[in-house]
Amino acid sequence: xxxxxxxxxxxxxxxxxxxxxxxxxxxxxxxxxxxxxxxxxxxxxxxxxxxxxxxxxxxxxxxxxxxxxxxxxxxxxxxxxxxxxxxxxxxxxxxxxxxxxxxxxxxxxxxxxxxxxxxxxxxxxxxxxxxxxxxxxxxxxxxxxxxxxxxxxxxxxxxxxxxxxxxxxxxxxxxxxxxxxxxxxxxxxxxxxxxxxxxxxxxxxxxxxxxxxxxxxxxxxxxxxxxxxxxxxxxxxxxxxxxxxxxxxxxxxxxxxxxxxxxxxxxxxxxxxxxxxxxxxxxxxxxxxxxxxxxxxxxxxxxxxxxxxxxxxxxxxxxxxxxxxxxxxxxxxxxxxxxxxxxxxxxxxxxxxxxxxxxxxxxxxxxxxxxxxxxxxxxxxxxxxxxxxxxxxxxxxxxxxxxxxxxxxxxxxxxxxxxxxxx
Amino acid sequence: xxxxxxxxxxxxxxxxxxxxxxxxxxxxxxxxxxxxxxxxxxxxxxxxxxxxxxxxxxxxxxxxxxxxxxxxxxxxxxxxxxxxxxxxxxxxxxxxxxxxxxxxxxxxxxxxxxxxxxxxxxxxxxxxxxxxxxxxxxxxxxxxxxxxxxxxxxxxxxxxxxxxxxxxxxxxxxxxxxxxxxxxxxxxxxxxxxxxxxxxxxxxxxxxxxxxxxxxxxxxxxxxxxxxxxxxxxxxxxxxxxxxxxxxxxxxxxxxxxxxxxxxxxxxxxxxxxxxxxxxxxxxxxxxxxxxxxxxxxxxxxxxxxxxxxxxxxxxxxxxxxxxxxxxxxxxxxxxxxxxxxxxxxxxxxxxxxxxxxxxxxxxxxxxxxxxxxxxxxxxxxxxxxxxxxxxxxxxxxxxxxxxxxxxxxxxxxxxxxxxxxx
Numbered sequence: 001x002x003x004x005x006x007x008x009x010x011x012x013x014x015x016x017x018x019x020x021x022x023x024x025x026x027x028x029x030x031x032x033x034x035x036x037x038x039x040x041x042x043x044x045x046x047x048x049x050x051x052x053x054x055x056x057x058x059x060x061x062x063x064x065x066x067x068x069x070x071x072x073x074x075x076x077x078x079x080x081x082x083x084x085x086x087x088x089x090x091x092x093x094x095x096x097x098x099x100x101x102x103x104x105x106x107x108x109x110x111x112x113x114x115x116x117x118x119x120x121x122x123x124x125x126x127x128x129x130x131x132x133x134x135x136x137x138x139x140x141x142x143x144x145x146x147x148x149x150x151x152x153x154x155x156x157x158x159x160x161x162x163x164x165x166x167x168x169x170x171x172x173x174x175x176x177x178x179x180x181x182x183x184x185x186x187x188x189x190x191x192x193x194x195x196x197x198x199x200x201x202x203x204x205x206x207x208x209x210x211x212x213x214x215x216x217x218x219x220x221x222x223x224x225x226x227x228x229x230x231x232x233x234x235x236x237x238x239x240x241x242x243x244x245x246x247x248x249x250x251x252x253x254x255x256x257x258x259x260x261x262x263x264x265x266x267x268x269x270x271x272x273x274x275x276x277x278x279x280x281x282x283x284x285x286x287x288x289x290x291x292x293x294x295x296x297x298x299x300x301x302x303x304x305x306x307x308x309x310x311x312x313x314x315x316x317x318x319x320x321x322x323x324x325x326x327x328x329x330x331x332x333x334x335x336x337x338x339x340x341x342x343x344x345x346x347x348x349x350x351x352x353x354x355x356x357x358x359x360x361x362x363x364x365x366x367x368x369x370x371x372x373x374x375x376x377x378x379x380x381x382x383x384x385x386x387x388x389x390x391x392x393x394x395x396x397x398x399x400x401x402x403x404x405x406x407x408x409x410x411x412x413x414x415x416x417x418x419x420x421x422x423x
Numbered sequence: 424x425x426x427x428x429x430x431x432x433x434x435x436x437x438x439x440x441x442x443x444x445x446x447x448x449x450x451x452x453x454x455x456x457x458x459x460x461x462x463x464x465x466x467x468x469x470x471x472x473x474x475x476x477x478x479x480x481x482x483x484x485x486x487x488x489x490x491x492x493x494x495x496x497x498x499x500x501x502x503x504x505x506x507x508x509x510x511x512x513x514x515x516x517x518x519x520x521x522x523x524x525x526x527x528x529x530x531x532x533x534x535x536x537x538x539x540x541x542x543x544x545x546x547x548x549x550x551x552x553x554x555x556x557x558x559x560x561x562x563x564x565x566x567x568x569x570x571x572x573x574x575x576x577x578x579x580x581x582x583x584x585x586x587x588x589x590x591x592x593x594x595x596x597x598x599x600x601x602x603x604x605x606x607x608x609x610x611x612x613x614x615x616x617x618x619x620x621x622x623x624x625x626x627x628x629x630x631x632x633x634x635x636x637x638x639x640x641x642x643x644x645x646x647x648x649x650x651x652x653x654x655x656x657x658x659x660x661x662x663x664x665x666x667x668x669x670x671x672x673x674x675x676x677x678x679x680x681x682x683x684x685x686x687x688x689x690x691x692x693x694x695x696x697x698x699x700x701x702x703x704x705x706x707x708x709x710x711x712x713x714x715x716x717x718x719x720x721x722x723x724x725x726x727x728x729x730x731x732x733x734x735x736x737x738x739x740x741x742x743x744x745x746x747x748x749x750x751x752x753x754x755x756x757x758x759x760x761x762x763x764x765x766x767x768x769x770x771x772x773x774x775x776x777x778x779x780x781x782x783x784x785x786x787x788x789x790x791x792x793x794x795x796x797x798x799x800x801x802x803x804x805x806x807x808x809x810x811x812x813x814x815x816x817x818x819x820x821x822x823x824x825x826x827x828x829x830x831x832x833x834x835x836x837x838x839x840x841x842x843x844x845x846x
Contacts (some may be wrong), residue, residue: 003593003595004592004593004595005595007466007594007595007596008595008598011466011469011595011596011598034458034459034593035457035458035459035596036457036458036459036462036590036591036593036594037462037594039458039459039460039462039463039466039595040462040463040465040466040594040595041593041595042463043430043434043462043463043467043470044466044470044595046434047467047470061628066561075524167459170426170427170457170459170460171427171430171459171460171462171463172426172427172428172430172431172434172460172463172464172467173430173434173463175431175434308757414809
């Protein structure tokens, strides 16, 4: 078995055997297959794809590069959610305590943001005192006591994926449905959850720009989860426009807390409840999450979850020193608020990072004052930019140049939850 | 300018700009573009190809990574030959002194073998005392005094190509017409020759297995040379069966000396004269090389060329300690002698190397006793294997298992010189 013959087999459109996949990933982790060889193989996979069996084996080999957790000693079913990443996607912050308050346990191992979509850990770290680095014992203890935990993945969680993801990021090989599906599912399966709902985003602010691509990714991941003994389903949801009004770390935490308090933007509430219902269905808990959100039990669980990880739910959140208003140049209906542009603007304000070792600004980001479909007057404030350094506004405003479309009609749009994939 | 956006552009089927090509190769040489990034780009080029302008710029950038030589102070025209590599291809050994003896100067910078085809330097190094490492001054002095020189490329000759070639070898990205053409032509243009004849091999023992692929490579290279001010033409020649009877380093030198002495296999003589005529035509020397071969002037030049580089043309050549005969299993016409199988057998006997730092055996290889088209009886010796260690014969015999086809007819075959490409 050697790396070149495996690369050539895939390059020429062949199907890799189980033994080849096991060997190449194991050798990569042991540094016997070089970075440049894995980069060439990743590009060959972008080119030729992988069939369902290859993807399943690739995923299994990445899980086996570390340890698949067994979450034992729980008196309730486990269920997790994963989003493929969108602009203003603070759903996890509300959904995790909500579903836990409904009677399930939510064991979420999460990541940091890279590029124009934020990372859940970055958002939670804007809460004074909150920390993401739990030991395995701390993670399981919090799952038993609170039922909700969001923490950083440890070095045991699919280490092959961690290395491969960093490599793909610098070699232009991120955009491959088989590699994306294997990356996400290896981590979620290894995490030990019994059930999983995938929020697969579609649109300008999402990784998948078209519905067929998003559907293919969703179907691939649902099959991978199911075949690995994890009850899995997916919702395809609209990411042409940002979710809610806030994009940025502390700004999104504040909006999540509003939703937990019974308010907040209608689209955030709608998607949170749709995903909560899907998660509760998967584990057979006949509870209406709308009641649990309305009566404050979700908020109580949020406070316990934050406190268990050292955070102070009552502390003031960090705010950026500088603000800049973006005004409507004309009157009309806001037919489009482009998610990618808003995400890029928030990133340029300092909410995201260029390199993975960069820090992020807790207070930076974008708050929208108007959502898609609103009627605006010339001079109305459309959005406010937040940054620690006003020098950042130039790039952010450039990103927003085409973000807002003010027209005569109401615009065509997809429903927020477009369709469901799953058994 | 950054590597990821260039990789993504090619991955998505785009055409790279001159600035992108210059930047990525320059940054690669300066180690600011990483090996894994160049590997991904090379695979994307295998996938998407490059157009003529991209290939020309890629070639120019590789030349500019070092220095393009100017061969001055010569009283005769310069012309070189490059073969894309075949089994038993010792043509350079005869052709270089022959064309020099006809009045041209042949400034050949050559390489070593990797895989089943031998390298010209490895062959010449089997001559006791001969050395390939000349300084630029020694190289030019020998070109003036002898008119013929075959030496190793120095570190100034297209260093980007040297690194890229080593990378492609370990990443399954060798098989790309644009990258092959740019690699060959960057070295030949940088070498400083005024004219160039390409021997593009077609068939099982060659890199290009089919005539359309070989034609595409030939046309690409002829255009590259012509556009860079080098008069260039190509012959497409048959490599379904080995050239001559010998495959192996000293074994091929001995056969070349036979041809220089007026004997040797007819196919070696035919191809040598065809390439010599093409070279002499390009530089306008109306000499018949057959006369120069017949009257011993080519042999004289060979002796001076070998001596000028420290070699003893009268010394006995190294011979392998062990021999093994391969017998005909049945009577009939030898309709096929497969070039790839014979090359692989010679390589496994020790004539070639697995890694580029491996030594080669001077005496190892295969000598055929019969060529394609011969009538044989059961038990006739078809070939003799030569190796320093008899343990090598097992693998070599395995390689030869299907090499010889004995049938009833005479077999279909292409002419040795299939067609010419050039202005």
